[in-house]
Amino acid sequence: xxKTDYKNVYVFVEQRDGVIQSVGLELLGKxxxxxxxxxxxxxxxxxxxxxxxxxxxxxxxxxxxVICIDAPELKDYLTEQYSQAIYQMVQKFQPSILMFGxxxxxxxxxxxxxxxxxxxxxxxxxxxxxxxxxxxxxxRPAFGGNLxxxxxxxxxxxxxxxxxPGVMQKMERDCNRKGTITDFAPTFDSxxxxxxxxxxxxxxxxxxxxxxAKILVSGGRGVGCKEGFEKLQALxxxxxxxxxxxxxxxxxxxxxxxRQVGQTGKTVRPNVYFACGISxxxxxxxxxxxxxxxxxxxKDKYAPIFQVADLGIVGDLNKIIxxxxxxxxxxxxxxx
Amino acid sequence: xxxxxxIKQVPDTTEIKINxxxxxxxxxxxxxxxxxxxxxxxxxALRLKDQYGAxxxxxxxxxxxxxxxxxxxxxxxxxxAILLTDRAFAGADTLATSNALAGALRCLDYDLVIxxxxxxxxxxAQVGPEMAEHLGLPQISYVTGLEFxxxxxxxxxxxxxEGYQMLSVEMPCVLTVLATANKARYMTISGIMDAFEKExxxxxxxxxxxxxxxxxxxxxxTRVKKSFTKAxxxxxxxxxxxxxxxxxxxxxxxxxxxxx
Numbered sequence: 267x268x269k270t271d272y273k274n275v276y277v278f279v280e281q282r283d284g285v286i287q288s289v290g291l292e293l294l295g296k297x298x299x300x301x302x303x304x305x306x307x308x309x310x311x312x313x314x315x316x317x318x319x320x321x322x323x324x325x326x327x328x329x330x331x332v333i334c335i336d337a338p339e340l341k342d343y344l345t346e347q348y349s350q351a352i353y354q355m356v357q358k359f360q361p362s363i364l365m366f367g368x369x370x371x372x373x374x375x376x377x378x379x380x381x382x383x384x385x386x387x388x389x390x391x392x393x394x395x396x397x398x399x400x401x402x403x404x405x406r407p408a409f410g411g412n413l414x415x416x417x418x419x420x421x422x423x424x425x426x427x428x429x430x431p432g433v434m435q436k437m438e439r440d441c442n443r444k445g446t447i448t449d450f451a452p453t454f455d456s457x458x459x460x461x462x463x464x465x466x467x468x469x470x471x472x473x474x475x476x477x478x479a480k481i482l483v484s485g486g487r488g489v490g491c492k493e494g495f496e497k498l499q500a501l502x503x504x505x506x507x508x509x510x511x512x513x514x515x516x517x518x519x520x521x522x523x524x525r526q527v528g529q530t531g532k533t534v535r536p537n538v539y540f541a542c543g544i545s546x547x548x549x550x551x552x553x554x555x556x557x558x559x560x561x562x563x564x565k566d567k568y569a570p571i572f573q574v575a576d577l578g579i580v581g582d583l584n585k586i587i588x589x590x591x592x593x594x595x596x597x598x599x600x601x602x
Numbered sequence: 603x604x605x606x607x608x609i610k611q612v613p614d615t616t617e618i619k620i621n622x623x624x625x626x627x628x629x630x631x632x633x634x635x636x637x638x639x640x641x642x643x644x645x646x647a648l649r650l651k652d653q654y655g656a657x658x659x660x661x662x663x664x665x666x667x668x669x670x671x672x673x674x675x676x677x678x679x680x681x682x683a684i685l686l687t688d689r690a691f692a693g694a695d696t697l698a699t700s701n702a703l704a705g706a707l708r709c710l711d712y713d714l715v716i717x718x719x720x721x722x723x724x725x726x727a728q729v730g731p732e733m734a735e736h737l738g739l740p741q742i743s744y745v746t747g748l749e750f751x752x753x754x755x756x757x758x759x760x761x762x763x764e765g766y767q768m769l770s771v772e773m774p775c776v777l778t779v780l781a782t783a784n785k786a787r788y789m790t791i792s793g794i795m796d797a798f799e800k801e802x803x804x805x806x807x808x809x810x811x812x813x814x815x816x817x818x819x820x821x822x823x824t825r826v827k828k829s830f831t832k833a834x835x836x837x838x839x840x841x842x843x844x845x846x847x848x849x850x851x852x853x854x855x856x857x858x859x860x861x862x
Contacts, residue, residue: 282764345731345741370762374743377728381700381735386823389696389726403827408724412618413627415829422823435860460740461771464757469765481861505861538861559859560838561852567842577855578840579848590849597853597862 269362272423274307275300276361278352279324280371281314282343286323289367289431294328296394296434300363303396307331309361313351315341318447325445328437332447333359339454342463343371347454349378354452356383361424363402365394368428376428386419387426392433402427432480432537476525481507482536484527484554487514488543488564488583495520497584498542501591510534512544528553542583546571563587603656603773605647606710608703608717608733609640609675611668615722626831636671639718643779645786646748647716648679654750657681659710663691663702669802676797677789683802690807693819696724700732701821705812706805707737712774714756719744719778730778740771743778 275297279290290310297308310329312321314336321332333355339347352375356364366372368390380387393405397418402425405416419425476482483502485495495509502509511521513528527534529549539557544550546562546569554560555574562575563583572578579586613632621628636644647658660675662668663686672683684706691702707715715737720727727743734741746766747759760767761780789797807817815821841851856862 349735370744370760373727374731374741377696377726377731378735378741380728381697381732384697384823386695386697387728388824389724389728408829409613409615409618409627412615413829413831416827417824418827419824458740460775461742461769464768464770466762466767467765538856538859559855559861561855562840563848567840572840575840576838577852578838579851580840580842581845581848585845586848586852589845590852593849593853594862 267423269423272360272362274309274359274361275304275363276309276311276359276365276424277329278311278313278364278366278372278375280367280369281312281317281320282371284314284317284320286320287367287369288436289369289372289429290324291327291436292431292434293365293367293429294324295437296429297363297365298328298437300394300396300402301330304362304400306362309333309359311335311352311355313337313340313348315339318449321447325447326439326441326443328443330445332445333450334447335450335452337452337454339456339459342466343375344459344461344463345374345378346458346461348375349382350454350458351452352379353382355450356424358450364424364426366426366428368430372428376426380426383424383426385422385424385426386417387428388417388419389428391427391429394427394429394434401425476508476510476527477532477534479508479510479534480537481505481540482510482527482534482538482554482557483507483540483542484510484512484544485515485521485542486512486544486550488545489515490543492520494543494584497587497591498540501540501587501594504591504594505538507536507538512547512550541571541575542587544571545569546574603650603654603714604659604710604712605650605656605714605716606659606661606707606712607640607644607647607675607680608715608730609644609660609662609671610637610718610721611635611662611664611671612637612721612723634667634670636674637718637721637723638781639720639722639779641718641786642781642783643716643718643777644675644678644680645784646745646777646779647714648787649784650714650748650750651679654752659684659712661686661703661706661710663687663694663699663706672802673797673800674789676800677793678787679793683800684805685802686805686810688806690814690817693822694817695822695824696726696728697732697823698817698819698821700729700736701812701816702807702810703729703733704736705810705817707733708811709805709809714773715739715776717776717778719780727778730776734776737776739774739776741776741778742769742771745777745779746783748777748783
């Protein structure tokens with residue numbers, strides 16, 4: 267293998283039922299940074315059945331080139347069909363970097379391909395950078411998030427990774443961006459298509475779990491009552507998060523036990539944890555201090571919660587929360 | 603039917619703590635367990651055995667101590683256990699691990715290969731699909747349910763972000779299973795007694811069907827450049843301001859963090 271034959275940053279842009287998935291756009295945003303550091307191109311791989319009309323959109327979201335693989339075999343995601351298509355594309359175009367969303371599709375397809383290509387793959391990356399030597403540095407959590415590891419794949423190409431949804435930042439859409447659209451037609455060996463899709467079922471996931479929430483708006487004694495929690499719920503709604511609670515409010519019967527964070531409740535690790543009117547007893551901290559970003563709002567400036575908070579606002583949550591909700595709601599409207 | 607289940611011994615990551623002074627992982631006293639997803643896969647195999655009769659073999663790659671999870675598997679009801687252990691396997695990334703397992707599977711008879719979706723120490727979910735590719739077998743990952751027609755065909759339930767899919771596949775094939783697929787059985791008392799009488803087969807690198815350069819560190823395209831614990835948090839910034847100002851500070855931070 268000659269490393270210099272492999273060029274450019276490729277993103278597998280996932281679509282489901284013809285709908286482009288957000289993680290693909292996030293990856294295009296990240297790919298722009300990587301490509302800039304390498305002085306190379308961002309190439310989007312768009313695979314599916316009659317999906318070519320999305321190509322221009324991917325250019326506007328950061329791709330310099332879109333490789334369009336349109337085939338009836340690719341209507342629904344199936345491992346072998348997609349592996350054959352992407353494998354042949356890689357053989358022909360020789361990417362230096364190849365990224366996938368760490369979804370049930372990306373985490374099924376990428377390892378299959380990596381084995382077929384005989385190259386390395388790093389799962390669930392949360393950080394991607396280019397080293398001084400122009401190699402990809404892939405950082406990911408391990409041991410249940412207790413440890414971070416930076417992994418490299420210097421002797422093989424492409425350098426492959428999957429990236430967690432919601433970690434990278436999309437580019438602002440730029441309708442003036444120009445790029446090229448290239449069609450690629452793989453040759454399918456249907457004798458290897460052994461898995462058949464019988465049906466796809468969409469279902470509301472049951473009672474939502476605060477441990478799965480990316481944003482938690484959590485309330486304590488300072489919130490006081492059911493009406494107070496309705497204000498927190500309104501904030502959680504605009505942020506796409508959930509409401510959780512300290513033990514005091516569960517014991518008082520205001521919130522159900524499955525919403526309780528802390529030693530005798532659940533351990534949570536959201537991207538953002540709002541601690542509203544929570545003083546921050548050690549038992550509560552044990553359940554949430556691993557959150558990525560903690561925002562505390564409390565009247566008492568000596569509350570221990572401020573010792574673990576990344577951002578603390580000393581003030582009346584009954585004023586701050588509704589005002590914050592209103593401003594955020596307006597922002598979302600503008601984006602539509 | 604012959605089923606091979608690939609399992610792994612892992613540290614119970616929920617018990618891992620960080621030394622606040624040195625910032626390193628405290629591994630002492632952390633119990634080793636059978637990886638939860640693998641146990642879900644093993645239970646799935648044992649249920650097929652209960653219902654249709656099957657010979658279930660478990661295989662693991664690891665140090666000699668990994669013997670413990672093979673004994674546990676005996677006590678749950680498997681027929682045969684193989685421990686792949688050799689210095690030549692050391693330092694393997696997922697690709698080299700999948701090569702070793704595939705090399706061992708080439709020496710076995712099977713209709714169905716089951717593994718866990720991912721192990722809780724690495725969380726990669728890569729070894730199953732990579733092994734399937736080496737063996738040229740179809741794969742279904744994220745499996746939460748299984749029906750067997752009694753002949754050759756499996757109807758498989760696969761979990762997705764939006765719900766689930768039903769897929770059909772003819773054996774031989776590879777499935778990677780979620781721990782939530784079932785509730786694994788407990789070891790029986792007599793099973794535990796017998797487990798220590800039974801023979802765990804030890805296979806070294808020379809015993810399996812794979813080129814030695816595809817194993818261990820040599821066969822690993824990826825390298826861990828560095829590892830570190832997340833920076834310990836100190837107290838952040840606290841502002842004593844009027845509510846409107848406070849709201850603006852929060853919104854700016856959320857923007858900075860790409861939350862909005």
